[in-house]
Amino acid sequence: MSVYTQLTDDQFAAFCSSFGVSFKRAIPITQGIKNSNWFIQTTDDHDGQHSYVFTLFEERPPEDIEKMAVILNQLTGKLPVAAPLALREGHEKPSDSQDDKRYVIRYEDKAITIVPCLAGAHPKQTTPAMCHEIGAALAMLHETLQALQPAQDYGVPLYPWGEVSDREMQFMPGDEAKLMRDIWQAYSNLPLTSLPKGLCHLDMFADNTLWNLQKDNETLTGLLDFTEVSVEHYVMDIAITINDFCTTWGDAEQSETVNFDRQKMNAFLQGYESKRALGEDEKRALPVMLAKAAVIFWLLRLNVIYYNRTEGRTGDNIMVKNPDLMKRLAAYHWSHVEKAQETVFVLLNSESNNYVEGIFSDITQAEQARATLNDNSNVIIKEYALDQLV
Structure with a gap:
């Protein structure tokens, strides 16, 4: 670092x-x-x-x-x-x-x-298979650390991101401040007391992992940087990891694009649930958690810039990551949350007269449900707006 x-x-x-x-x-x-x-x-x-x-x-x-x-x-x-x-x-x-x-x-x-030093290399790009494996590893981490009790004695305090948010929103354009406030409020409205908690990594980005990157046979060889382990909702740890592993970040020469891959997210969730099943409350909370996780890392990068400036930190060995990338990812996830509030997603079997296999409030749950069907080759997901004729 x-x-x-x-x-x-x-x-x-x-x-x-x-x-x-x-x-x-x-x-x-x-x-x-x-x-x-x-x-x-x-x-x-x-x-x-x-x-x-x-x-x-x-x-x-x-x-x-x-x-x-x-x-x-x-x-x-x-x-x-x-x-x-x-x-x-x-x-x-x-x-x-x-x-x-x-x-x-x-x-x-x-x-x-x-x-x-552990063997392996940081991946420049991730694959669905890698997302499946890191999902299983994160679930194993959550399960294994339950042995350390009381958990609060081992985790470090969560950073007061609300204070950073209050400071930074004073200087943001109105649309950015509104985006942050809306996501924060949606997070506060979740049934947080019912969501399982425990010791979480909270920084499982691809550059904190090592892999044997043989073609078509990527194998996880190292998990790094456990300085942020805290007691938090498991679904927040899931959202933080998904946000990096399932996003392709373009470099400066590519205008620093942000491309989220929902196929990779589904692979991650399948890997995670192979070790620990998600509760229904966790599944419903995930879309908002994805947006909140992006907000946290948006604030983290702004906070680093703030401290570098106030502490006079300069030089070639100082790295600053662009906070705008996390802002754009937060906006992407929030657009899906807003759309889901007015939309349902229906699984239709095209071989059986469009027999309805299920109806879901967000695309993530619909995609997960489709993946669990024994024969889903003819099952499509169709989107319908609420309170409108079809």
């Missing part, structure tokens, strides 16, 4: 030694926007190789990062994760630690960890 704190080679060598790592070289990682990260090349690595990732956490307190280490150790063996290295003998563990080991060094009130 972006590099905000500068360290000398002597400092790197001393920190690495505390974890039993023989330091040769630190290579800045400039993707991402929150923490300072480097690849660590050891004295045993050949040129061009690196064995570890060294992270200095710019915002999260060391106590939160200790919790993250517990979470990663819980997931080890179930999912492809890299747990932080334990410090060598001689480093006292925190008094509230639930482990005999310690995983964090403190530097200027910031946490430092070292984790082994």
Whole structure:
């Protein structure tokens, strides 16, 4: 991720030694926007190789990062994760630690960890098969972390996005502020108390995953960046992951287009439900959650720009992601929510005199239901406006 704190080679060598790592070289990682990260090349690595990732956490307190280490150790063996290295003998563990080991060094009130590099590469594009696999992995994560109780003792506090929204809306054009307010209100109107909650990743973007990208046989090899794990509605975690994995983001030369793929979303949901079934309330909430998740990351990117400006953060190692992309994705999802309020989606079997297989309030539920039919080759989804003749 972006590099905000500068360290000398002597400092790197001393920190690495505390974890039993023989330091040769630190290579800045400039993707991402929150923490300072480097690849660590050891004295045993050949040129061009690196064995570890060294992270200095710019915002999260060391106590939160200790919790993250517990979470990663819980997931080890179930999912492809890299747990932080334990410090060598001689480093006292925190008094509230639930482990005999310690995983964090403190530097200027910031946490430092070292984790082994996982094999694989970040995907430039995703496929429906990859979306199915990451869906199953996210469900496994949700199920596995239920063992850590009470969940609030392990998750970090959710960021106060409402405060950021209030600040940023003062400077937005009227149509953007209205879009944000409408989505926020629709989210508030959901039956939030009935939606299942637990420890969630909340940042499962494609660039936080690694894959063996063999043609037609993509395999998940790594899940990264567990700094945002919090107690949240599972369907919010689902929406955050869908928004990135099921969207094709054009680069600057392509005018930074935003193209959402509903086929990929259906593949993701099938993968997720292969491990954990969604409740009806979750299915109904998903369209609004998709819009709210886009709003959160719209605000996150605006917030990074705000802090970079107020803290005077500049330089080639500072990465800023375009908030406008998430705004456009939020508008796309919101248009579907608004349309669904005036529309029904009917499954018709064209081989049986257009026999009605089901009627649904949104396209996502209709597509999911169609996918569950044993023979759906002749089943079409037809859209009807409410309160009108057909």
